[in-house]
């Protein structure tokens with residue numbers, strides 16, 4: 001498949017990111033080699049901070065899937081899982097990671113050395129069904145690993161009540177007890193507070209970085225979304241804070257100097273749903289007509305604050321809200337967030353990725369489309385795709401729709417391509 | 418003695434819209450639900466009629482602009498019906514969180530179909546004192562929401578509703594038992610019609626119908642032992658003819674793992690000190706849906722069910738794109754095969770099943786079982 005060409009004005013921090021990614025995986029392998037317990041866990045919740053505070057090594061199998069997509073490993077993994085009987089209609093993250101661990105996992109030449117095998121698995125009930133089923137399937141693949149199954153209420157963001165949070169708090173305590181018993185490591189609460197402080201600082205920096213997108217031209221675009229890697233894998237560490245501080249400084253400087261992503265920013269676009277991880281260059285496709293993807297839904301997942309003086313409650317809350325903020329449990333809340341982003345960031349048009357691999361994010365998109373049109377007069381275009389499986393995405397269809405959409409937007413603004 | 422006839426049930430399904438609309442216009446609120454994990458006893462105890470929303474094979478027109486093509490036909494068709502005004506008698510939708518699509522659908526429904534109450538109960542998965550404490554509060558919240566639209570749940574009303582549904586479930590299981598003993602001349606499709614009537618009829622009206630039917634059935638034993646014994650497994654089957662085709666192809670459905678079947682009844686009741694305890698206890702001890710349990714824990718239960726009903730094969734009737742069922746399939750198949758039971762997967766698409774194809778596939782599956 002033809003890939004769109006790379007953006008020429010990458011951020012310095014984008015290069016820095018490659019180092020952070022390589023170091024993370026190196027750290028994971030070293031931990032395994034040194035006998036530090038390695039735990040596989042679901043993404044985007046408060047378990048990561050507890051792991052860092054207890055000096056355990058977190059590994060995120062779901063995050064490995066974008067890596068596989070970027071390195072071209074996904075198609076082979078899909079073959080393996082399909083061969084096992086996993087339907088091609090299932091979420092690509094599930095099909096990929098299952099194929100990866102049941103296939104020639106970590107064979108010679110696997111990028112970043114692959115994933116070290118788990119000593120612990122934090123399995124889950126909660127979040128989306130594919131995310132649960134991923135962990136349940138991984139449990140079977142690594143029978144030697146010790147398993148703890150955590151629960152998270154599946155409740156819409158705007159519907160969270162104290163009792164939901166209480167249950168999350170008790171589940172968090174249960175997890176800590178289990179980790180203590182299983183690994184013999186004690187949780188030092190002062191250390192936890194420090195980790196939560198770092199985590200909070202990362203969120204604060206994240207929001208600050210995102211807020212610079214209100215500048216025209218935008219100093220950072222969705223093409224740089226890879227930076228969320230630090231939020232997924234490093235939240236609660238100094239590494240994340242340092243990286244984000246550097247990124248903030250760079251973005252701030254660019255904003256102040258009026259440096260954008262392209263020569264002339266004519267159209268400011270919004271992207272809904274997960275990007276095509278196998279073709280991140282797509283974001284730059286809009287550039288030929290002066291379009292920049294300024295903002296996207298996903299970044300909202302880290303728009304929250306944590307209170308270091310109440311570390312357990314903060315982490316419980318983080319676990320509770322992360323999934324609703326980007327899923328169909330809260331279509332209204334998500335719609336409001338998208339409308340706000342489109343207003344704040346002066347968006348001209350929205351690109352809605354109808355993502356076969358992610359039903360929870362795709363459901364409600366049409367109501368969002370209508371709200372954008374009716375409440376803000378912002379037009380949108382729907383792109384059929386898949387964030388993992390290139391077979392469910394047609395570059396030609398994308399280009400035709402994107403071209404027509406941008407022409408329409410330019411005309412609406414009285415501009416020419 | 419009452420005549421042994423399924424006609425009243427077929428009529429109950431057929432006329433359900435008019436009956437429920439009449440009920441609603443007389444001021445009795447009707448609330449829809451998608452999944453059998455919804456605490457319907459609670460809704461009933463509040464003074465309302467819980468009705469299971471079905472898709473009924475409706476062709477998709479209006480729902481196409483609100484939902485992607487890659488969600489289960491069941492819920493897409495249900496939304497289509499609602500958009501066409503076929504669910505105008507509903508005052509809203511209440512459900513328990515089971516799968517992502519159902520969760521998204523209730524929210525889309527709320528934005529596009531007028532109603533007074535839309536609510537999802539976030540159900541716990543694993544039984545523990547903390548989970549029960551949490552569940553009790555989730556039910557209390559449901560009670561508050563029902564009160565907002567004029568309902569009132571008391572310990573006494575909840576106990577009465579639990580007893581009522583408990584009796585319906587017990588009687589339904591009686592039918593299953595008679596049938597699996599070969600003492601009930603009723604095809605699987607007919608049995609499904611009997612069950613389906615219960616999903617769309619106020620329980621106080623349905624129970625006497627069911628009781629009379631079971632009584633008549635018991636008095637009139639009739640063997641029906643033809644066909645290769647199979648178990649069907651899946652989620653919602655709202656079109657009985659699918660089972661008709663399967664049996665016409667030479668199979669005899671001796672058991673099911675469907676939420677329009679056994680999973681809605683088993684177990685009939687729960688134990689506990691107060692009515693809420695009883696409701697919660699049943700929730701945790703239900704015969705599991707793949708959305709509620711790890712495949713590796715569910716698989717042995719399904720194997721036991723298949724073996725216990727002496728099925729020689731399992732036919733999976735899966736709604737296309739249904740993540741919980743599809744994700745479990747490899748694990749469940751492996752367990753069945755290890756136990757010497759073979760499986761066939763049939764996906765039900767939006768455009769319906771092709772009868773000829775279904776027949777051919779079932780026939781060759783049965784042939785394979787005979788080898």
Ligand code: SF4
Nearest residue numbers: 091128130131358359
């Ligand atoms: S949120 Fe979407 S992409 Fe992530 S695991 Fe669930 S279905 Fe897949």
Ligand code: SF4
Nearest residue numbers: 489516518652736739
């Ligand atoms: S469990 Fe499957 S069939 Fe049932 S509503 Fe969800 S996706 Fe549809």
